[in-house]
Amino acid sequence: MNGTWIRLRLGWTVPDGRSALSWVLWQPGYVPSPWPTDELKPAFTYYACDELRGGGRGVVARATVTAVLRPTEVVSPDAAHELVAEHLFDDTLSIDELPWHTNAYNRSKSGAPWPQRIMAWRTATESVGPHLLPELTRFPRTGWLRSDKIGL
Template identity: 50%
Template sequence: MVWIRLHNARYPVPGGTPRIAWAMWQTNYSATPWPHDELKPDFGYYICETLEDGTRALTYRASVTHVLPPTEVAKPEEAYDLVSEHLFDEGLRIAPHDWHDYHYNALKAEAPWPQRIVAWRARVEPFGPHVMEGLQRFPRSGWTQTEAISL
Protein backbone atom coordinates (compact mmCIF):
# COMPACT_ATOMS: atom_id res chain seq x y z
CA MET A 1 0.00 0.00 0.00
CA VAL A 2 1.16 3.50 -0.86
CA TRP A 3 0.11 6.66 0.99
CA ILE A 4 -1.21 9.74 -0.84
CA ARG A 5 -1.54 13.18 0.78
CA LEU A 6 -3.97 15.77 -0.58
CA HIS A 7 -2.27 19.13 -1.08
CA ASN A 8 -4.86 21.83 -1.49
CA ALA A 9 -3.46 23.98 -4.29
CA ARG A 10 -6.36 26.44 -3.89
CA TYR A 11 -4.79 27.53 -0.62
CA PRO A 12 -1.06 27.38 -1.25
CA VAL A 13 1.13 26.92 1.77
CA PRO A 14 3.01 30.09 2.68
CA GLY A 15 6.23 29.87 0.73
CA GLY A 16 4.37 28.10 -2.09
CA THR A 17 5.76 24.60 -1.70
CA PRO A 18 4.37 21.14 -0.89
CA ARG A 19 7.71 20.43 0.85
CA ILE A 20 6.15 21.29 4.19
CA ALA A 21 2.84 20.20 5.68
CA TRP A 22 1.13 20.18 9.04
CA ALA A 23 -2.13 19.36 10.71
CA MET A 24 -3.69 20.41 13.98
CA TRP A 25 -6.54 18.77 15.78
CA GLN A 26 -8.21 18.82 19.15
CA THR A 27 -6.75 16.38 21.62
CA ASN A 28 -9.77 14.03 21.58
CA TYR A 29 -9.80 13.67 17.76
CA SER A 30 -8.26 10.54 16.26
CA ALA A 31 -7.00 11.28 12.75
CA THR A 32 -7.71 8.28 10.52
CA PRO A 33 -6.59 7.19 8.05
CA TRP A 34 -3.17 8.57 8.90
CA PRO A 35 0.35 7.13 8.63
CA HIS A 36 0.93 7.56 12.37
CA ASP A 37 3.68 4.95 12.68
CA GLU A 38 5.20 5.54 9.24
CA LEU A 39 5.52 9.35 9.36
CA LYS A 40 9.22 9.65 10.11
CA PRO A 41 12.35 10.41 8.07
CA ASP A 42 12.55 8.47 4.79
CA PHE A 43 8.77 7.80 4.71
CA GLY A 44 7.70 8.02 1.05
CA TYR A 45 4.32 9.17 -0.25
CA TYR A 46 2.69 10.89 -3.22
CA ILE A 47 1.20 14.36 -3.25
CA CYS A 48 -2.16 14.87 -4.96
CA GLU A 49 -3.19 18.28 -6.26
CA THR A 50 -6.22 19.65 -8.05
CA LEU A 51 -5.31 20.68 -11.59
CA GLU A 52 -6.66 23.81 -13.28
CA ASP A 53 -9.47 21.81 -14.94
CA GLY A 54 -10.62 20.43 -11.57
CA THR A 55 -9.10 16.97 -12.06
CA ARG A 56 -7.05 15.60 -9.20
CA ALA A 57 -3.71 14.04 -10.03
CA LEU A 58 -0.53 12.86 -8.39
CA THR A 59 2.02 15.61 -8.98
CA TYR A 60 4.97 14.85 -6.68
CA ARG A 61 6.78 11.99 -5.01
CA ALA A 62 7.84 12.96 -1.51
CA SER A 63 10.28 11.58 1.03
CA VAL A 64 10.09 12.91 4.59
CA THR A 65 13.24 14.58 5.91
CA HIS A 66 12.10 16.20 9.20
CA VAL A 67 9.17 15.46 11.52
CA LEU A 68 7.52 17.16 14.46
CA PRO A 69 5.63 14.21 16.00
CA PRO A 70 2.12 14.81 17.38
CA THR A 71 2.63 17.28 20.21
CA GLU A 72 0.07 18.98 22.41
CA VAL A 73 0.23 22.78 22.42
CA ALA A 74 -1.75 25.24 24.53
CA LYS A 75 -2.04 28.06 21.98
CA PRO A 76 -1.41 28.85 18.30
CA GLU A 77 1.86 30.65 19.00
CA GLU A 78 3.30 27.47 20.53
CA ALA A 79 2.39 25.55 17.36
CA TYR A 80 4.36 28.02 15.24
CA ASP A 81 7.32 27.95 17.62
CA LEU A 82 7.52 24.14 17.49
CA VAL A 83 7.26 24.00 13.70
CA SER A 84 9.89 26.70 13.44
CA GLU A 85 12.22 24.80 15.75
CA HIS A 86 11.79 21.40 14.05
CA LEU A 87 11.37 22.22 10.35
CA PHE A 88 12.63 25.66 9.40
CA ASP A 89 16.14 26.54 8.30
CA GLU A 90 17.79 29.09 6.02
CA GLY A 91 16.28 27.41 2.94
CA LEU A 92 12.69 27.15 4.17
CA ARG A 93 10.98 29.50 6.56
CA ILE A 94 7.48 30.92 7.00
CA ALA A 95 7.21 34.32 8.68
CA PRO A 96 5.10 34.35 11.87
CA HIS A 97 2.48 36.72 10.39
CA ASP A 98 2.14 34.54 7.26
CA TRP A 99 1.77 31.43 9.46
CA HIS A 100 -0.94 32.99 11.63
CA ASP A 101 -2.79 34.55 8.65
CA TYR A 102 -2.82 31.27 6.68
CA HIS A 103 -6.49 30.25 6.30
CA TYR A 104 -6.08 26.81 7.93
CA ASN A 105 -4.20 28.19 10.93
CA ALA A 106 -6.67 31.07 11.33
CA LEU A 107 -9.56 28.57 11.45
CA LYS A 108 -7.71 26.38 13.95
CA ALA A 109 -6.95 29.43 16.12
CA GLU A 110 -10.72 29.90 16.56
CA ALA A 111 -11.18 26.31 17.78
CA PRO A 112 -10.78 25.28 21.41
CA TRP A 113 -7.24 24.75 22.68
CA PRO A 114 -5.14 22.81 23.59
CA GLN A 115 -4.65 21.06 20.26
CA ARG A 116 -2.12 18.62 18.88
CA ILE A 117 0.12 19.53 15.97
CA VAL A 118 2.05 17.24 13.68
CA ALA A 119 4.29 18.65 10.95
CA TRP A 120 6.78 17.35 8.45
CA ARG A 121 9.11 18.47 5.74
CA ALA A 122 9.86 16.42 2.65
CA ARG A 123 12.15 16.30 -0.34
CA VAL A 124 9.85 16.40 -3.37
CA GLU A 125 10.35 15.54 -7.01
CA PRO A 126 7.85 16.32 -9.77
CA PHE A 127 5.81 13.37 -10.93
CA GLY A 128 3.12 13.21 -13.59
CA PRO A 129 0.60 14.63 -13.38
CA HIS A 130 -0.76 11.12 -13.01
CA VAL A 131 -4.55 10.85 -13.00
CA MET A 132 -6.06 7.74 -11.44
CA GLU A 133 -9.29 6.51 -9.89
CA GLY A 134 -9.97 7.30 -6.25
CA LEU A 135 -8.48 10.79 -6.01
CA GLN A 136 -11.71 12.80 -6.17
CA ARG A 137 -12.71 12.13 -2.55
CA PHE A 138 -10.25 12.13 0.33
CA PRO A 139 -11.00 11.34 3.95
CA ARG A 140 -11.12 14.28 6.35
CA SER A 141 -7.55 13.49 7.41
CA GLY A 142 -6.25 14.34 3.91
CA TRP A 143 -4.56 10.93 3.60
CA THR A 144 -5.57 7.87 1.61
CA GLN A 145 -3.89 4.63 0.55
CA THR A 146 -3.82 2.73 -2.71
CA GLU A 147 -2.38 -0.40 -4.25
CA ALA A 148 -2.85 1.04 -7.76
CA ILE A 149 0.61 2.61 -7.86
CA SER A 150 3.96 2.01 -6.18
CA LEU A 151 6.84 4.27 -5.18
Protein backbone atom coordinates in the same frame (compact mmCIF):
# COMPACT_ATOMS: atom_id res chain seq x y z
CA MET B 1 -4.57 -3.23 1.40
CA ASN B 2 -0.83 -2.61 1.11
CA GLY B 3 -1.07 0.33 -1.26
CA THR B 4 0.91 3.53 -1.45
CA TRP B 5 -0.04 6.47 0.76
CA ILE B 6 -1.32 9.61 -0.98
CA ARG B 7 -1.66 12.95 0.84
CA LEU B 8 -4.07 15.64 -0.26
CA ARG B 9 -1.90 18.69 -0.94
CA LEU B 10 1.85 18.91 -0.78
CA GLY B 11 2.04 21.57 1.93
CA TRP B 12 3.98 24.81 2.18
CA THR B 13 6.60 24.72 -0.59
CA VAL B 14 9.73 26.72 -1.25
CA PRO B 15 10.06 28.53 -4.60
CA ASP B 16 12.30 25.87 -6.15
CA GLY B 17 9.70 23.21 -5.34
CA ARG B 18 12.23 20.75 -3.94
CA SER B 19 11.08 20.80 -0.32
CA ALA B 20 7.85 21.29 1.57
CA LEU B 21 6.45 21.56 5.07
CA SER B 22 3.16 19.93 6.07
CA TRP B 23 1.32 20.13 9.37
CA VAL B 24 -1.95 19.28 11.05
CA LEU B 25 -3.67 20.56 14.16
CA TRP B 26 -6.00 18.28 16.14
CA GLN B 27 -8.20 18.50 19.16
CA PRO B 28 -6.83 16.51 22.12
CA GLY B 29 -8.08 12.94 22.04
CA TYR B 30 -8.65 12.88 18.27
CA VAL B 31 -7.12 9.79 16.67
CA PRO B 32 -6.81 10.26 12.91
CA SER B 33 -7.69 7.34 10.68
CA PRO B 34 -6.65 6.55 8.02
CA TRP B 35 -3.22 7.91 8.84
CA PRO B 36 0.31 6.52 8.33
CA THR B 37 0.90 6.63 12.10
CA ASP B 38 3.84 4.24 12.27
CA GLU B 39 5.27 5.07 8.84
CA LEU B 40 5.42 8.87 9.11
CA LYS B 41 9.09 9.29 10.01
CA PRO B 42 12.28 10.19 8.11
CA ALA B 43 12.67 8.22 4.85
CA PHE B 44 8.90 7.56 4.54
CA THR B 45 7.85 8.31 0.95
CA TYR B 46 4.36 9.13 -0.26
CA TYR B 47 2.67 10.88 -3.16
CA ALA B 48 0.98 14.29 -3.01
CA CYS B 49 -2.27 15.07 -4.78
CA ASP B 50 -3.42 18.55 -5.72
CA GLU B 51 -5.91 20.45 -7.83
CA LEU B 52 -5.01 20.58 -11.53
CA ARG B 53 -5.26 23.71 -13.67
CA GLY B 54 -7.68 22.04 -16.04
CA GLY B 55 -9.87 20.81 -13.18
CA GLY B 56 -9.90 17.69 -11.07
CA ARG B 57 -7.10 16.29 -8.96
CA GLY B 58 -3.94 14.44 -9.77
CA VAL B 59 -0.84 13.05 -8.14
CA VAL B 60 1.74 15.78 -8.76
CA ALA B 61 4.73 15.03 -6.50
CA ARG B 62 6.60 12.36 -4.65
CA ALA B 63 7.57 13.42 -1.13
CA THR B 64 10.15 11.82 1.14
CA VAL B 65 10.04 12.80 4.79
CA THR B 66 13.29 14.33 6.06
CA ALA B 67 12.24 15.47 9.57
CA VAL B 68 9.19 15.08 11.83
CA LEU B 69 7.70 16.88 14.81
CA ARG B 70 5.66 14.18 16.55
CA PRO B 71 2.22 15.18 17.91
CA THR B 72 2.78 17.78 20.61
CA GLU B 73 0.26 19.82 22.59
CA VAL B 74 0.32 23.57 21.99
CA VAL B 75 -1.72 26.27 23.72
CA SER B 76 -2.12 28.74 20.85
CA PRO B 77 -1.44 29.36 17.16
CA ASP B 78 1.65 31.37 18.19
CA ALA B 79 2.95 28.44 20.22
CA ALA B 80 2.36 26.11 17.26
CA HIS B 81 4.41 28.38 14.98
CA GLU B 82 7.22 28.66 17.55
CA LEU B 83 7.39 24.88 18.00
CA VAL B 84 7.46 24.17 14.26
CA ALA B 85 10.07 26.92 13.78
CA GLU B 86 12.26 25.45 16.52
CA HIS B 87 12.15 21.90 15.15
CA LEU B 88 11.74 22.17 11.37
CA PHE B 89 12.64 25.63 10.01
CA ASP B 90 16.05 26.53 8.63
CA ASP B 91 17.55 28.93 6.10
CA THR B 92 15.93 27.12 3.18
CA LEU B 93 12.42 26.44 4.53
CA SER B 94 10.49 28.63 6.94
CA ILE B 95 7.21 30.50 7.27
CA ASP B 96 7.06 33.97 8.78
CA GLU B 97 4.44 34.66 11.44
CA LEU B 98 2.06 36.63 9.21
CA PRO B 99 1.80 33.97 6.47
CA TRP B 100 1.48 31.30 9.20
CA HIS B 101 -1.46 33.09 10.83
CA THR B 102 -3.15 34.00 7.53
CA ASN B 103 -2.83 30.48 6.10
CA ALA B 104 -6.40 29.30 5.38
CA TYR B 105 -5.97 26.03 7.30
CA ASN B 106 -4.49 27.76 10.34
CA ARG B 107 -7.23 30.42 10.29
CA SER B 108 -9.88 27.70 10.34
CA LYS B 109 -8.17 25.97 13.27
CA SER B 110 -7.55 29.17 15.26
CA GLY B 111 -11.23 29.42 16.19
CA ALA B 112 -11.32 25.92 17.66
CA PRO B 113 -10.73 25.36 21.38
CA TRP B 114 -7.12 25.28 22.55
CA PRO B 115 -4.93 23.49 23.49
CA GLN B 116 -4.55 21.48 20.30
CA ARG B 117 -1.95 18.99 19.14
CA ILE B 118 0.31 19.78 16.21
CA MET B 119 2.20 17.34 14.04
CA ALA B 120 4.49 18.62 11.28
CA TRP B 121 6.95 17.16 8.81
CA ARG B 122 9.42 18.31 6.16
CA THR B 123 9.80 16.58 2.84
CA ALA B 124 12.17 16.52 -0.08
CA THR B 125 9.94 16.61 -3.14
CA GLU B 126 10.12 15.83 -6.82
CA SER B 127 7.49 16.55 -9.43
CA VAL B 128 5.72 13.61 -11.06
CA GLY B 129 2.74 13.22 -13.32
CA PRO B 130 0.17 14.45 -13.02
CA HIS B 131 -1.36 11.02 -12.57
CA LEU B 132 -5.15 10.95 -12.61
CA LEU B 133 -6.84 8.31 -10.47
CA PRO B 134 -10.59 7.99 -9.81
CA GLU B 135 -10.14 7.73 -6.02
CA LEU B 136 -8.54 11.20 -5.86
CA THR B 137 -11.92 12.93 -6.07
CA ARG B 138 -12.72 12.12 -2.42
CA PHE B 139 -10.26 12.03 0.44
CA PRO B 140 -10.99 10.99 4.01
CA ARG B 141 -11.15 13.81 6.56
CA THR B 142 -7.52 13.11 7.52
CA GLY B 143 -6.27 14.01 4.03
CA TRP B 144 -4.62 10.59 3.59
CA LEU B 145 -5.67 7.64 1.48
CA ARG B 146 -4.08 4.47 0.17
CA SER B 147 -4.09 3.29 -3.41
CA ASP B 148 -2.97 0.09 -5.06
CA LYS B 149 -3.00 1.86 -8.44
CA ILE B 150 0.24 3.73 -7.97
CA GLY B 151 3.49 2.39 -6.57
CA LEU B 152 6.78 3.80 -5.44
